[in-house]
Amino acid sequence: MNPLVEIRQFNQSIWLDFIRRKILVNGDLQKLIQEDSLRGVTSNPAIFEKAIGGSDDYDAIIRSLALQNKSTEEIYTSLAIADVQQACDLFRPLFDSNDNSGDGYVSLEVSPELVNDTEGTIEEGMRFWKAVDRPNVMIKVPATLEGLPAIRRLISEGINVNVTLIFGLERYRLVAEAFIAGMEDRVKAGQPIDNIGSVASFFLSRIDVLIDPMLDKMVAEGGDKAQIAEGLIGEVAIASAKKAYQIYKEIFAGPRWEALKAKGANTQRLLWASTGNKNPKYDDLKYVESLIGPHTVNTIPLETLDIFREKGKPAVHLEDNLDKVDQVLNDLPKLGLDLEALTNQLEVEGAQKFKDPFGKLMQALEKKRQLAFAETTPPATFQLGQYQADIDAKVQEYKSSNFIEGFWQKEATLWTQDAEAQESIRSFMGWLRVAETMAPMAPALEQFAHSAKAEGYTHVVVMGMGGSSMAPIVFEKSFPKGEGFLEMLVLDTTDPGTVRHIEESVPLETTLFIVASKSGTTAEPLAFGDYFYEKVKEIKGDKAGENFIAITDPGSKFIKTAEELGYRRIFLNFTEVGGRFSALTYFGLVPAALYGLNVGEILERAIRMMRACGAYGTTEENPGLDLGVALGIMAQQGRDKLTLIVPQSLSDLGLWLEQLLAESTGKESKGILPVAGEPLVEPSLYGHDRVFVYVGYQNEADEANKQKLNTLQQAGHPVITILMEDPLDLGQEFFRWEVATAIVGAVLGINPFDQPNVQAAKTATDKLMKVVAEEGKLPEEEKALEADGVAYYGTSTGDNAADLLASYFQANPGDYVAIQAYLTETPELNQSIEQLREYLQENLHVATTFGYGPRFLHSTGQYHKGGPNTGLFLQLTADNPNDLPLPGRSYSFGTLKNAQAQGDLEALRNYDRRTLRVHLGADPAQGIQTLLQAVKAASLNAAQA
Ligand SMILES: O=P(O)(O)OC[C@H]1O[C@](O)(CO)[C@@H](O)[C@@H]1O
C-alpha cells in the first residue's frame, strides 16, 4: 500500500508544503489528492518566490496586471490569492465531506514585513480572507509577540488561522492560549465556533540546523560537555515536537476547553513544519516518520513526499521515548544552551528568511512589470486617400470632446439620445473590461481542460449560434491544437447532413459537448443538446451528463435543464456582455482551453489592446478609435462594404467579423456590410462602395493579396492593413474590432448592442412550425419556374431559367448579392458557390456575400433586414434525403431548417427585400452547376457606377 495513504489510519494528515501554478493547472495536485490522500497545502513567501520568480508560469498574468497599472505588491497578492483559491477549490470536496478530520485547507501567509505589526497583520489577514473568499483558506500569521493578539482577533472574527514560525514551547503555549481566547471571544459575541479551523505550525529542521553545529563544536572540544552534547545531536527538534504534543494534549483537555468543545470547537492541531531534512547526515524522513501521531498534521515539501511514498514506514512514534524527551530538554541547560533564547533567535532569523525571498520576489516582479510595457500592439496602416481629412477631423472632434473617457465610462449619450436605447447600451457594455475579469480565471480554465484530457476526452463539439460559437471557429482554424488536448468541432446549423457528419466524426463516448447559449432559449443549440444527449445516453446511460457542458447567462432557463441532466459543468457568463462581444468570455475561452490554447496569453494581448484604446488613461494613438472612426466616416460617405482580405491561415476570421459588424451596425437602414471570402479582382470591377481591410501576419508574405491591394489603393480605394505577430494576437484583434464596432455605432448614431430585426425571421419560423404541428408539413410555395431539376421561387419570372435570373439580377451601384445556402457544407459545394459568386461579382460589379443558413441568421441576418435595402438575396435550398428526427419533438432537423429558410425569406419579403429562392433538388452539387450554367446564359447588366 502507498505509505502516504496508509498513514491515514493513524489519523495523521499529510499536507503539501509547496504551491506553484503549474501543479494546480496540470493535474499534479489533483493527482496527489486522489492517489496520495493529500489533505492540505501550505505556502509561504519563500515558496511563492520560487514559484513566481523562478518560473514563467505567471508571466502572462503578470503582464496583464502590469498593463492594468497594478503595483508589484498588488500583482503578488493577486497571483498568490489566485493560486490559493484554485488550490482551495481542488480541496473543496474533501473539505466539504462529512469526515474531513479538519483537513482540506490551503494556507496563505500575510506579508513577512508585518511580522512585528499587530494591526497590519489583522488588516491584511482580514483582507486576504475576504479576497480568497473560500471557507477552506487558512490565513498564516506569525507566532511573534505582536502576532499573538492578531491571532486572537482573527479567530474571533471567524477566520481560520495557521500560526507559523513557532519554535519554542513557551511560545507554543501562548499560541494555543491566543486561539482559545479568540474562540471564547467569539462565543461571547454569540458567534458559531464549530466552523473554525486552526493549526499551530511548529518548525523542526531549523532547530537542529541552529543547535547541531553548537553541539558538534562541544563534542569536538571534548571534556565533560562533549558526552552530553553528543547524545543531543539531531535530537532537540524532535524532542521539542514531542513535548509540544504533550502540551497540546494538556491544553485541549479540562473544563476550559470542554466548554468550547461542547459548542462544537475543534482543537488547534499541531502541524509539523520545516520537515524537509536539511542535513545530509540524517535520514530524509527524519521529521516525518518520528512525528506520526493522531490528530496532527505534517506539511511536507514535494521531494520529501516523493521519498515517503517510495519508502516511508508509517507507524505511530509521536509518544515513543518520552523520557528521552525530558532528558534532552533538561540536558540543554547543562550545556549552557538556553532553548527559549535560541528559539527566539530562530524566530528573528525565520522572519528574515521569509523577508529576504519576499524582497527578491518583489524585485523580480518589478522587472517583469516593467518589461510588460516594452511590447506594442500590432501596427495598423491606413491608406484612406480623399477620406483622410474628414476622418482626422472626426478623430480630433472626439479627442477634444473627451469622447474616449466617456466611452470607458459607458456614457450612452455618445450613441443616441433615445432613453430606452441608452439603457440598453449601458447594460451591454460589460465587454469593455471583461478581459480583466477573465484573466485571473485562466488557470482554472486550463486546469479544467487538463482534467478533461486526463479523463480521456478526445473531442469537443461546440454547439451554439452566432456570437456563442464564432470565436471557437476562428480559434480552431487559426491555431494548431495543443498537444494532447481535444479536437474541436463547431455545430451551428440545423442541417441534418452536417449534424450527421459531426456525429460520425467524433467518438461519442470521449467527446465533450458544449451547449453554448447566452439566452438559453435559442432553438438550435437546445436541439443539438437534446440530440446528442440522447446519443450519449445510449452509451453511458445516466452518466451521459458527464459529457456535457453548458455556457449560459445567470438566470437563463437552460441552467435548470443542465442541472437536471447532470451536466459536468455549467459556466455562467456575464449578462452585460452581448453574444457578439463575447469572444473573450467563457464562450470563446472554454473551447479555447479545451483545444489547448494559452488562454492567459490571449487575454494578456487583449488587455494590451484595452490599454492602447484608453482603458487606463488617454493614449496618443488609439487603435480602436482610429479604426472605428475611419470605417464609420467612410460608411457615411458610401464606402459601406468592408471587404476583408486574409491569408488562408485566417480564413475564418471573416465569420466572426461578419457577425460583429453586421449585427451591430446593420439597422435603421444604415450599417457596414462585411464582405468576407470574396477573391480580389481588378479595380475596374469594384464600385465606389468598398473599403479593403487586410488582416494578416507580420511574417507571412501573402504577396499575391498584397500586390492586388496595392493596385486597388493606387486606383483610389481605401485600404487598411493590420499585421499580427502570431495567432495569440487574435486577443488584441477581437478587442480592437469590438471597440471599432462600438465607435462605428457612435458615428452612425445607432445602438450597436441590439439586434432588432433578427426576431422577424424567428417569429416567421415559429409561425411556420405551428403549421407543421397542425398540418404535419410546411406550406408549399408556388414555383415560378422549374428547369433541369432546379426550381425557382419568387416574384421574378421568365420563360426559362436564364431569363428569370436576368430579370432578378438587376443590380444598382452600391447593391450587394447575398448568397444564403441552407445546405450541407462540403468542399465541392464551396467551390461551386465560389464560382457562382465570382461570376456574379464580375458581371454585376457589386459586392457578394455568402453564408450558410441558419448560421448567418444570427450574424449578417440582422443587416439583411435592418440595413439599407441594397441586397439581392439568393436563397439556396435542397432536399434533405438523410433527415434526422429530433428527440422529444414532432419534427425533424430537416423540417426545422426548412422552416428557418422559409421564415427568413418571408421576413426579407416583409422588409421589401429582393429575393429569389432556388431549390437545387436532390443533388445540390449538381443543382448548383445547373444554376451556374443558367446564370452564365443570362444576360446580366453590370451596375453602372
Ligand atoms: O447565445 P444565444 O442567446 O443562443 O444567441 C445566439 C445568437 O443569437 C443572436 O441573439 C441573434 O441572432 C445573436 O446575437 C447571438 O449571438
Ligand SMILES: O=C[C@H](O)[C@H](O)COP(=O)(O)O
Ligand atoms: O508552513 C510551513 C513552513 O512555512 C515551512 O514548512 C518552512 O519550511 P523550511 O524551514 O524548510 O523553510
